[in-house]
Amino acid sequence: MRESELIADICKHNAELAACGGAEVLLAPGDDMALVKLAGLRVLVAADQVIAGRHFAAGTPMDQIARKALARNISDIAAMAGVPACAVATVALPAAMPDHEVRALAEGLRAAALVFQCPVVGGDIGTHAAADGALVVSVSVLAEPGPTGRVVTRAGACVGDLLCVTGTLGDGWRSDGSGRHLSFTPRIAEALALVEALGDRLHAMIDISDGLARDAGHLATASGLAVRIDGAQLPCAAGAGWQAAVGTGEDYELAFACAGQPPSSVAGTPVTVVGRFQEPGGARVSVCIGTEEHDVSALGWEHG
C-alpha cells in the first residue's frame, strides 16, 4: 500500500472529528503540510523523520543528522510559504549509542532550532531494546502563514504556466551519503519573497525532496496537468548531468508554477525557468534534450 493511501485511510474520519471539537481541516492530506483551523487561526502542521541508513549514512556526525531532521521539516514549511513557529522532536536511540553522541544529537537539535528560528519545545527520547536498532529522529513542526496570509499548495498550476526552480539541482545526495542534504538552507526567505513578488501569478509550489521529476510530477498531478522540462535550461550543480538534476532528490530547492516570467532571483537565490505546464496526455513529466523527449514520470527517489 502506498504512503498516501495509508495516510488517507488514517484521516478518513477527520470531518466527523472536527464536528465534535477537533481541528477543522482546511487542506486535505497530500500536500507538503496540513492546514488546520485552531481557535480561529490557520495553522500549518507536518511531521517527518530521518532514519539511519536511509536518510543519512553510517558515520554521519550527530549535529548534521539533527540539523537535517529539522531542516527537512522547515523545507516543507517553505513549500507552503509558511513561517516556522515551533517543533517537537522524538528520538529512538540504538541501545549501544554512547552518551557523548546522544549529547551531540541534542546539541545539534538546539543549534538547528536557533539557525532556523524554530524553537524545539518538547519531545521524547527512547532507547531501542536492541543495540542495532536504527537511530531515528522524528520532528513535527507547526507554522503560520506568511505576512500576506497566502498559503501556496501543490494544486493550482494552469496550462501555459512556467515551471521554475530556485538554486541548483543534482548534488543533494551522493552515492556515499554525502551531499547538500546535510547542509542545505531551507528556502523560507525565497518562498516569502516569491509570494511578495508574484502575488496571484504564483499558482503552485513544492520543495524538491524526491527529485524534480517526481516533485514537478506532484505539481502536475495535483493540478490535473502534465509538465515538460527543457533539459538545456536545468540549473545543474557542478558535476551533475540532467538525469541527476531531475532524479537524484534531496536538493530542497523550491519548484513552482507561475503565470509569466518570475524574477531572476529571490532573496539572493537564482530562479530558473525550466519548463512549462501543459494539457494532460502522454508523459506526465518529460524532459526534452535536443530533439528527444524523455518520459521521466517514473524517475526520482522516494526517500520516504
Ligand SMILES: [Mg+2]
Ligand atoms: Mg515536501
